[in-house]
Amino acid sequence: MEMPAPNPAIVAKKAELVRRLSEVLPSDAVIHDEAETRAYECDALTAYRCPPLAAVLPSTTQEVSDVLRICHQMGVPVVPRGSGTSLAGGALPTADSVILGVARMNAVLETDYDNRFIRVQTGRTNLSVTGAVEADGFFYAPDPSSQLACAIAGNIAMNSGGAHCLKYGVTTNNLMGVTMVLMDGTITEIGGAHLDAAGLDLLGVICGSEGQLGVVTEATLRILAKPEGALPVLMGFDTNEGAGACVSDIIKAGVLPVAIEFMDRPCIEACEAFAKAGYPMCEALLIIEVEGSPEEIRHQLSLIKEIAAAHNPVDYREAADADEAYRIWLGRKSAFGAMGQINDYMCLDGTIPVSALPEVLRRIGELSKHYGLGVANVFHAGDGNMHPLILYNANQPGQLELCEAFGADILRLCVEVGGCLTGEHGVGIEKRDLMVDQFAPVDLEAQMAVKDVFDPAWLLNPAKVFPLASSEARRAVKIAAE
């Protein structure tokens, strides 16, 4: 993955930039020492690193506005950063950019149970949003696996999902309003505690725009009453087709579980070796979770059991209590750790139509042989969001490139069968160059036109999402203006 070469004219202005930033921020909020800026050299896509020119940690919306105004005036690119957990390189800096981290802005501003929303500063972590309301019986639904660490700012930038979005939707379905700062420092409010937009749905296009349209500093989020309870069921199948057909039949029957997770044999084996959750050894395993009162849960599980029986499961276990539920989830939740135990891995995020599942798994198996790299599949089966984990050895020269080529082929396969490159992680730099496989040039042009309106100089996170060749002319305007 290439990044544009840093603009020497900008790098040369570092001293002036730091001086001006220090005029609007406390001294401990401007990080410019080369040893310290290293802390911001990458996000969770650690294969790519580059320390920024400087990093700033504003504490208020006004400070964010001041920083952006200065960078805008000086023509300095800005890379917004939540908690730096992006798997797609969404917060990867360039050497001529300023990292704008929102980590210090983590306050709860308003909690309103009557109207079922919470307003927070966006540096707040996902899980701590639920933490602020759970004692009163509420929760914030989107639950990305990184929820302990990831910030709402990043969730909004990437339109993050999670295991439970089959029922509750992803970030965009739970975001009611934002306070956002545009690249020129203008502060604006969009949406709020009421529903839907007065005019164009600006909120809808801001969510998922990967920090390229503005910096969201405050968010109004929908909160929901916690269900009375939840229990999972685990079932094993001796073919992927059987498991896939079972998922489809459950959905058709009108049961809408909160989560349907799928693991293939390599993943089951790795998780079992690692977590010893007592999983059955089979080709495909489903974990399905339903919610409600104990009576409602029993009823839904009985329907699921009846449907599953038609697909000849080799194993079927209902959790009778919290302890059994814990053990059913244990293997799935340790999938990433289990793979990390075996080797380095790359986690992909394509989505496919659920009906294409058996074909896609078969062809991933063929690609695995072709590339000579192992792959394990774990994914959200209800909505077709796959997470193939490709195993490779980062210390062996050429393996990262081989792994990336394998991953790119899997993502092209997702597009070919009617799916997409990324279901919840975002494009960042990781999938940037594959965008041409999913979109025609005119489709990308329409998206870039939106950025032209919000950030005409293309200074906000400019080298992400769009292939560098597609965005080159727009990014060049900035350099020409120097």
Added chain:
Amino acid sequence: MNKRPETEAELAELIAGRDAPLWIRGGGTAGVVPDGADVLKTSGLAGISLYEPGALTLVVKAGTPLAEVQGVLAAEGQRLAFEPADLRGVLEASGEPTIGAVAAMNVSGPRRIQAGACRDFMLGVRYVDGLGTIVKNGGRVMKNVTGYDLVKLMSGACGTLGVLTEVSMKVLPMPEAQGCVMVDGLAPDAAVHAMSAALGSPYDVTGAAHLPVGVDGAPATMVRVEGFGAQVDYRTGKLRDLLGRFGDVRVETDAERVTAGWRYVRDLEGLVGVEGDLWRISVKPSDGPAVLAGLNAVKAQMDWGGGLIWAVVPAGTDVRERMGVAGHATLVRGSGQPRFHPETPVNAQLAAGLRAKFDPKGMFNPGLMGAN
């Protein structure tokens, strides 16, 4: 002059070779097309492209009648969960609503508070922009963050950014049963408290409305649950207990009566034939009662737990001036005032910038949205 292209390519060619204003017309039921305007009919772009019940996915051409879509889904026991309203009665319109118009206007009904709006169910779009370019965005899968979400931008843009030619939607199973818990005789503020209690409960309420003047003339507050039969019995029982402190509670589980009751709310049946301007006002639910009181409405109803007010007011009333709280008001039937709520200067400028990019010739539904 009427144009009725039969293919997306024909539509693209027509738009590319034109620079005069063009009003996009689905079924003609929303009543937004001015008399004598040049009209683009989308009815030639019709038909279901793909429907996979097991994947909860529907791809449909924009000019397809809504009724046809709903019929095809019902045959598989599924539905559009955002519950699009049929406002023909209150708009005194004939014609057949199209799925494209529902998408373009982000039309959602009572279930919006629980399931989401039309925009939340839209997975993908194809459209022709103001230069005649065919653009696609999103797709047919349920989770997709690949590139910017222009799907949301197109939903609710009322055609001003482009002519939708095809939409992909997430559909949901129709529940086995439904029930309605009703409290009689509440004033609007007590009704909103009751609805907030219900919506803040774990019973997954899928509708919460208040009719200050119900079918029998008395105030009625309605709370809906849906699901499996036993689940609905359980939840209506729990809600009956929960709402007992607000007044006398009744439970209705007869499917036909519950459906009819919520159709009455959804389609504004109680406001049909009431003289005056019709407004749709979205506010924070707890602000609803005060806003309603300040409207001097001839007749009104509250949906979305109090957050959505439909009000018929004496013609010419400036509802926006009377609101006094954050939110927005749309003039749905009437004239003399802008249809859409004015945006803040910054947001208006962003919206105008987007329109200039997507429809640089300013052709589509000119003046309908924004200050152009």
